[in-house]
Amino acid sequence: MTKRAYNFNPGPAALPLEVLQQAQEQFVEYNGIGMSLMEISHRSKEYEAINAQTQELLLELLGLKSGYKVLFMGGGASTQFATIPLNFLKPGKVGSYIITGSFSEKAYEEGKVVGEAVIAASNKEGKWRSLPKAEDIQIDPNSAYVHMTTNNTIEGSQFSYIPETGDIPLIGDMTSGILSRPLDASKYAMIYAGAQKNLGPAGVTVAVIRDDLLAEEPKHLPVMLRYSTHAKNSSLYNTPPVHSIYMVNLMLNWVKNNGGVAEMEKRNVEKSKLVYDVIDASGGFYNGNIDPDSRSIMNITFRLPSEELEKKFVKESEQNNFVGLAGHRSVGGIRASAYNPVPYEACKALAEFMVDFQKRNG
Known part of the structure; x- marks a missing residue:
């Protein structure tokens, strides 16, 4: 397959x-x-x-x-x-x-x-x-x-x-x-x-x-x-x-x-934390769109230092098997939607890609 x-x-x-x-x-x-x-x-x-x-x-x-x-x-x-x-x-x-x-x-x-x-x-x-x-x-x-x-x-x-x-x-x-x-x-x-x-x-x-x-x-x-x-x-x-x-x-x-809604929440918190931790540790390279106390565990949104870098991020992500990371057309930026079916491995891979991208472009 x-x-x-x-x-x-x-x-x-x-x-x-x-x-x-x-x-x-x-x-x-x-x-x-x-x-x-x-x-x-x-x-x-x-x-x-x-x-x-x-x-x-x-x-x-x-x-x-x-x-x-x-x-x-x-x-x-x-x-x-x-x-x-x-x-x-x-x-x-x-x-x-x-x-x-x-x-x-x-x-x-x-x-x-x-x-x-x-x-x-x-x-x-x-x-x-x-x-x-x-x-x-x-x-x-x-x-x-x-x-x-x-x-x-x-x-x-x-x-x-x-x-x-x-x-x-x-x-x-x-x-x-x-x-x-x-x-x-x-x-x-x-x-x-x-x-x-x-x-x-x-x-x-x-x-x-x-x-x-x-x-x-x-x-x-x-x-x-x-x-x-x-x-x-x-x-x-x-x-x-x-x-x-x-x-x-x-x-x-x-x-x-798969454990019901309580287990979904546990997984979703773990998944989203992987990405939010990279944002928070990036020294401003990744800038979250939402204050920490209002963040979603479903839709993770952030910006990079320039629109040019955001376009590069999306293009390179697509070359690395990621799909759908461009932000909504009305706001731009980056959005990772990590709904219930999105596996932990996908969020882990995204977090690793983000760290690597910052090393090469920060």
Whole structure:
């Protein structure tokens, strides 16, 4: 077999080799039914079993025993930015947004399109370097919900606490951090995530919504835009992305069989520390984009002394079997996305490459 790349892509991102091999074994014919999963009906008993088990697995790994529904939806997390206020932002109420990066800012802008949206906290003036402290978050008591992005994929920051919102529903975009560390998911009224980082391939978006939020059906909305539609029909109202959901199932089983979310956090802390230690010991050659107390264990971002050196770093990294280390086009620099499936060996190799690169170019 060809040598696997050190895949630091931000999404679609790395998948565990054993998951890919498992899917490969079942690709042409699933469980002896004479067809691929790509071909079977989403109403078949085989797919309905996958659909139900995947929902149960996710709730189990999140530690949510009851009171929540798992929905499989299309359109990525970006579509959720609009779907959330369409469903929950009633006239006379405001949507409150904690703005900590590009994607939470986009969610806020979509909220303003639908209704009235306000900023509960923002760290934009500080160029996203550190996250707001809990005491700096000012929540309008007339809020329909509070929206936050728990891990900022582009900037490389991650919340270490869950804001207290009282009776106001808290909604978390966990696209790039879901299942990377244990958290009290019951503090969230809704969690959502595009699958293409920690949950599987692109093509499906997961939404986990508390039952009380689903109780009211917003009949002013088209049927497909109502969360209640998908909840009532167990995400089978229309044809779902069957194969993508199957891959999510395999990924959730992989997490469970590899020690669960607590073990994921242990591995992720160890992996990210390898790279952060090189940054911190480089004497400023590598300059982290985020203050240490706000750093993400998923997306490690940093700059070099010049854009010319950054381009050289990326070019040489590609020649050394690394993939996906260029920073987001909107900010530049370097970004290593070390999601759950990225192995320790990849981060170790990156750290060694960084030390060598500095010796030759520092």
